[in-house]
Amino acid sequence: MKAAVGDRIAILSRHLDETVREGEIVEVHGAGGDPPYVVHWLDSGHTGVLFPGPDARVRPGEHDRVGGIGGGRAKQWQVSVAVVEYDTGETKAHVIAHTGQRVLQSHGRARRLVGDTDAPEIGDEVAVGRAFLALGEELLDQAARDVEDVEGHRTVVRRSEDGSAG
Template sequence: MKATVGDRIVITSRRLDAPVREGEIIEVRGADGSPPYVVRWSEDGHTDHTDLIFPGPDARIIHQQAPHEPEGPSHGKRWHVDVIVDEHESGLTKAHIVADTGVRKLQSYGEAHRRPTDLDVAEIGDEVAVGRAFIAFGNHLLHAAAADIEEIEGRPVQVSPSPTGRTP
C-alpha cells in the first residue's frame, strides 16, 4: 500500500452495521509512501480528529490526481445500489436489491425465516436476507457477464465465482 499526502483512505468494516470510515492522509511516515499514515477523519461532519494508522486489508487508498497530470488508464465507475428490507411479524424477512449500473438495472432477492424457537432479533434476519440477496446478486452478475461474453465470442462461456474457479 502506497500513499501520498492528500490521498483519501477508505476503511470498510467487516460488520454490516458498522460505518465506513473515510479520511484524508495528512502525513506519510513510511518510506516511499508506505504506512504508517496520519489521517484526518471526516466522520459526522467533524474534520478535526486525527489518528496514526497502519491500514489493514480492509483499507483502500484513493489517490488524488494532481491538476497538471494527464488522466491515467484507470476509469472509475459508480453504481447505485438500493437495498430494501421488509420484516414481517411472522418471522419472515425479505431483502430486495436493485442496482443501476448506468447501462442496465439488475435485481435480486433474499429471504430469512425465523423459526418459532429462535429469538426475535431483527438484525439477524436482516443480515441473512440481505446476505442471501447479495449472493443471488453476485450470481446474477456472473450470468450476465457470461451472456455478454457469449454474445461477443459466439460460443458458450461460463464465468466462475473466483479467478481460480474456487470459492475463497
C-alpha cells in the same frame, strides 16, 4: 494537467467511505487544454465547472485510446437495499444494482424459527446476504451472456479468479 473534450476525469477519494467521482469533460476553457473544465458528472447527471485539484486524474477519451493504455477507469455503481420485516418472523430483502449499463435485481429471504429469540437485525443480515449472493450469481450469469454475445460461442464465467468455486 491537460485535457480535451471527451476525456474522462476522476476525482479520487481521500477516505475509504468516500466514493470516486467520474465525469466526462464537455468543455475546456483554459489555453492548450488547461483548466477550468466543464464536466458532466456520471453519478449525478449534473454538469458544472471544475478547477481540478491534486486528487484529479484525466484519462483520454475513447477517441484517443489505442490498445490497452494503463491507468484504469473509475466507475460507480449505485446499489439500493430494501428490507421488510414481518410480524410472522419473516424478513425479505430486495437489492437493486444500477451499473450504468443495466439494472439488475435480486431478492433474499430469512425466517425465524419457532422458539428463536426475536432479533430482527439477524433476519436482516441473512435476507440481505442471500439477496447479495443471488445478485452475484446474476452478475456472473449476465457477464457470461455478454461474453457469448461478443465472442459468438457459449462460455462459463467462473465464480473466482483462480477457478475455485468460492
